[in-house]
Amino acid sequence: MRKLEESGLTKDEIIKAYRHILLGRRLDERLWQLTRIGKTSFNISGQGHEVGQVAMAMAFQPEKDYFLPYYRDMTACMVWGMTAKDIMLGSLGKEDDPSSHGRQMPNHYGSKEHNIVSHSSTVSTQFPLATGVAYGAQLKNEDYVTLTATGEGSANQGEVQEAMNFAGVKKLPLIFVIENNGYAISVGTDEQYANETMAERGPAYGFPGKRVNGNDFVETYLAFKEVVDNARKGGGPALIELMVSRLTSHSADDDHSVYRTKEDIENLKKNDGLLFFEKQLIDEGYLTRDEMTDIDAELKKAINQATDEAEEMPEPTADTILDQIYAEK
Amino acid sequence: MAMMTYLEAIRKGIEEEMARDEKVVIFGEDVGGVKGGVFGVTKGLAEQFGDDRCFNTPLTEGQIGGLAVGLGLVGFRAIGEFQFADYILPAVNQLISEASRMRYRTKGDWIAPIVYRAPYGGGVRGGLYHSQTTDKVLFGQPGLRIVTPSSPHDAKGLIKAAIRSDDPVLFYEHKRLYRLLKEDVSDEDYVVPLDKANVVREGDDITVIGYGMVLNHALKAAETLSKEGFEAEVVDVRSLYPLDKETLVKAAKKTGKVLLVTEDNLEGSIMSEISAIIAEEALFDLDAPIKRLAGPDSPSMPYSIALEREFLVDEEKVTNAMRELAEF
Secondary structure, eight states, X not given: OOOGGGGOOOHHHHHHHHXXXXXXXXXXXXXXXXHHTTSSSOOBXXXXXXHHHHHHHTTSOTTTOEEEOOTTOHHHHHHHTOOHHHHHXXXXXXXXXXXXXXXXXXXOOOBTTTTBXXXXXXXXXXXXXXXXXXXXXXXXXXXXXXXXXXXXXXXXSHHHHHHHHHHHHHTOSEEEEEEEOSEETTEEGGGTOOSSOSTTHHHHTTSOEXXXXXXXXHHHHHHHHHHHXXXXXXXXXXXXXEEOOOOSOSBTTOOGGGTSOHHHHHHHHHTOHHHHHHHHHHHTTSOOHHHHHHHHHHHHHHHHHHHHHHHHSOOOOGGGTTXXXXXXX | OEEEEHHHHHHHHHHHHHHHOTTXXXXXXXXXXXXXXXXXXXXXHHHHHOTTTEEEOOSOXXXXXXXXXXXXXXXXXXXXXXXXXXXXXXXXXXXXXXXXXXXXXXXXXXXXXXXXXXXXXXXXXXXGGSSOOTHXXXXXXXXXXXXXXXXXXXXXXXXXXXXXXXXXXXXXEETTHHHHOEEEEOOSOOOOOTTOOEEEEOOSSEEEEEOTHHHHHHHHHHHHHHHTTOOEEXXXXXXXXXXXXXXXXXXXXXXXXXXXXXXXXXXXXXXXXXXXXXXXXXXXXXXXXXXXXXXXXXXXXXXXXXXXXXXXXXXXXXXXXXXXXXXX
């Protein structure tokens, strides 16, 4: 693990990163609980991705950069500006859900206010869209950078190759990330792709590709910072393969003990990026264990409040089913 | 006024909109550069508006579909060309999962104002993959509009309306009509509505509903039948989806005898839906069963001249079907 001070981030920024990581973990745990007791119908988890996602997102400028996420990107979306309540409104299917106003299943993130583009469930359709958003920066002569993400299974869709090819041709200010957690539901990487890494696909389309350890905050942050800064200056796209773990089943409708051994699941928990990051924070003098306990308590309280507030919000009314299919005349 | 082909009218409409609004961009396979499209619709636009606004894409239709959506998200009005309507098929996921649902799934927070242009239709010796009418594949996808002009006047006004619309619009261009039709087209800045069918000929004896090449056949057939004493009401569907039910039902009720003509297959075409609408809304005004005239249920039209002719609805087939219905 690289030392946190090598990131060039201030102590406040590092602690802020920790709060994002822990919020992502605790909020996801709450969503599982709500799913188990039937208050939401579904959850799909980013547990094990949080450290990498926060390091990734902090390399961008969310006030102007665009993000086209996929369904495991809840933590990254919160760095981009969404709140725990925003997420909760989506999972509960409420009218004020900024992602879809109760139209889409949970975990389909979007927010016009925060430049986070809504996505479909047919995986990776956001990749060609991201090229359009990025080409817009060139046409408008603006310096925003676009980020789009998907998983290592979904990265095999044809639209991913089409989008990366186009991005290479036009040298778009666009960063592709493949969050590789080793499993596409139950299918391992040996049945998903033949090359050693997914990162190799970058050079195949004429731009850099790099595999980074998503449990190493500094390695991830610096890798993204380099390609984001380069893209902002007109240096073109890049692909980052973010190596992460999927600590949970694929979704609330899946049971990973069917296809993962007990030993594998135990090992995953020991290699949880959150634990590494907390150890770093203590060892390198950023936070004490007591301070972390306080932050944890504070976040849990905030999540309780967000849950209560979201639950009290109204559902969409039945008479809105035909709203916003077409533009108003 | 200027004499213009159907193709020239489409180009004129695009040119006027690109000049009016710098957010309009156009792209596709062979669309940019000096070639300007395999049919020449975009010829000269790259030179006039620059290579940033009129450009070639790699040979990837899904990417064309999604690029247009992404540009729409950040305020552009993208025109994506599919070189042939047959080649929309690799992009169907983008058209249905993204373009047609962006507005609905965000309740209007994000929108995708797009025009997808696609030359369609048979009679050009195009075989199975350069002849199809693929509108039925995208028909019935709320959020997406499908339109097609059947005259040079409509071609210019309809493409301009499509570009200005905040909805994704699939704009079909009949490739046989590109150079076949020529008429005086106004120089004025006019638009043709995206949601209205058009009664192109009035008559009291039978109602013929169609679009594209077969509509042209129907208009000629109507003149033949007029000499025989039958007057046909001819309706151009024009707005293929959503359909202009009001105009279609009114025209059906007017004569009580309805012939639906398409160069698509008989089963599962847009005419099947129009038939259902007329059956629901106008049954007791009908004096004859609703009649469909279409291609056979073979997979598109074959290449050989004999087989292509067998597939296509031509003027003679339309005339016979109209006469039969008039005499019913």
